[in-house]
Amino acid sequence: MGHHYEQLNENERKVIDRLHAAGRSQREIARTLLRAPSTISREIRRNSQVRRSWPGGYDAGRAQKLCLRRRDRGRQHKLARQPHLRELVGEYLAMGWSPGQIAGRLALEHGHTVISHESIYRFVYHRTAQKDWWHRLLPKRRYRRGRPGRRGGSPVDHIKNRVPVSQRPASADDRRQPGHWEADLMLFRIYGQAVLVSHERSSRFTVITRQPSKAAQPVLESLRQRLQNLPPDMRRTITFDNGTEFAFHHKLADQIGIATFFCDPHAPWQKGGIENAIGRLRRPLPRKSDLAAISQKQLDELAMRYNTTPRKCLGFRTPLEAFNNALHLKRDSTCQPALA
Secondary structure (H helix, E strand, O other): OOOOOOOOOHHHHHHHHHHHHOOOOHHHHHHHHOOOHHHHHHHHHHOOOOEOOEOOOOOHHHHHHHHHHHHHHHHOOHHHHOHHHHHHHHHHHHOOOOHHHHHHHHHHHHOOOOOOHHHHHHHHOOHHHHOOOHHHHOOOOOOOOOOOOOOOOOHHHHOOOOOEHHHOOHHHOOOOOOOEEEEEEEEOOOOOOEEEEEEEOOOOOEEEEEEOOOOHHHHHHHHHHHHOOOOHHHOOEEEEOOOHHHOOOHHHHHHHOOEEEEOOOOOHHHHHHHHHHHHHHOOOOOOOOOHHHOOHHHHHHHHHHHHOOOEHHHOOEOHHHHHHHHOOOOOOOOOOOOOO
16 A cells, blocks of 8 residues: 555645745755655646746745645536446446547437536546546546647747748848847746847847846837847847747837747747857856846846857857947947947
8 A cells, every 4th residue: 555645735835935936946845844856846847837827936825726726626527526427437438438439328328418528538637536547447548638748738829920930031041141139038946037138140149138027028128128229230030939928029020120030839949049149158157046146237247258259150250249340330349339
């Protein structure tokens, strides 16, 4: 017999919230609560997902409400309310029948719909039924519904006026024409800490901007402020991934006249310049960094160090020199251009 398992209570969730926000690891939290690390991992993962009404992150009060809602939802299942029907469906499943066959046969015998195949599936895959391993009675014996590796929908369905990168002008692909940008967020261990990284594809010139959160409006404002003072030829296009933080991208076209494009789902290599830049910036700014102790001035100094480092792909010129040359500015290479 296995060990008896008790669900996390509200007080334990408050401890998880406090320690997680303080940057403690899941194993440390598990030791504090005398729980298995997998229990803490599952609790944080399932209650931290981004939703339309929730920007993401773990909150003890919200997690407790979700727990009670899931518990009530389990009682609403028809098979949970009708034990005789549940026993009958279980017998048919044990005989190898599929939920569709069970629902159809019961409807034929009674002259009306007794239960739908979807109701059977929902009950089988609910946690109350999985404790009894009902999913093993299904023809394919799957533990989860849906295709493997494709849980939930893609953010691309919620991005207004999204244009795929395949429609981006061909002049942006070879990096010869300046004015084509890429942007992405760098996230850190402490929830809510992020910086926006903007990268010009031709010169590799990179700008770092502190963000108050992953929300779309502050990201829009940062991009607009950084790009609006550039000549139109230096802000032709900008490419993003499919994060919802770029959901207001279409306002950039209205405000500063820059065309916006998005990578295909799960294809970050289509904006390889910004991915490479973030990888280089991770050396002095690792994920475990606490942005509360780092000022915007320090981020600007970090960006300057990056932009004054010679690059082989630029013939050992620096990104700052290449960017200033594109702007036709006769300045010393240590001068900061108007973008900063």
